[in-house]
Amino acid sequence: MKCPYCNHPDTKVVDSRPTEDGNSIRRRRACEICKKRFTTYEKVETIPLIIIKKDNNREQYDRGKIENGVLRACYKRPISAEAIKAAVDRIETQVFSLEEKEIPSNRIGEMVMEELKRLDEVAYVRFASVYREFKDVNTFMDELKKILG
Structure with missing residues (x-):
């Protein structure tokens, strides 16, 4: 130096x-x-991770987007800030362990859903309803049955 x-x-x-x-x-x-x-x-110099959105647009990975989604799903739930941070850390570790330069956003969404399923079922259903874009009550009920069954 x-x-x-x-x-x-x-x-x-x-x-x-x-x-x-x-x-x-x-x-x-x-x-x-x-x-x-x-x-x-x-x-450590890292190559930026690119996220492929549903409309095929590409944007740089942003941890804040995962945090916001998880926080929104956990709103007014009895989940500590440490538990939320730990969940986001696990998701991020999983994302980077794929060692890919481009990752579809739906893959990250599925990781978030799996983590929320373990963290809090209500938060999971909240996230799933937005992420999976439930069109009617029947699709919502089908998702609830997956959790209960």
Whole structure:
């Protein structure tokens, strides 16, 4: 790493630790020539994940969309914020473990439904009613029978 003060090409790492969010490494460095110290952050470079929508449009993956859907489904349900965050984390881990550059949105929707089914049945039905676009009461009842049966 080049020193930002004297441009010497060689510096040494004095201290290294993960950042609070755990997504990068904070390194304290010292220049061997001018002796000044500075901080660098190291982060894994990732290729952006692309989501293929129902209408075949493509957009970049956004964790916030999964969080919003799960939060909306869990509205006024006895589910802690930690449980919701853990569920979203599990969904995101599952999405990235596919190791694909493009993923259809319906695949993510199914992952969300499976997670909500384990988390809270009412939240599951709420999400399913929007996600599956129930046209009438019969399709809604069929989904309820899947849960009960």
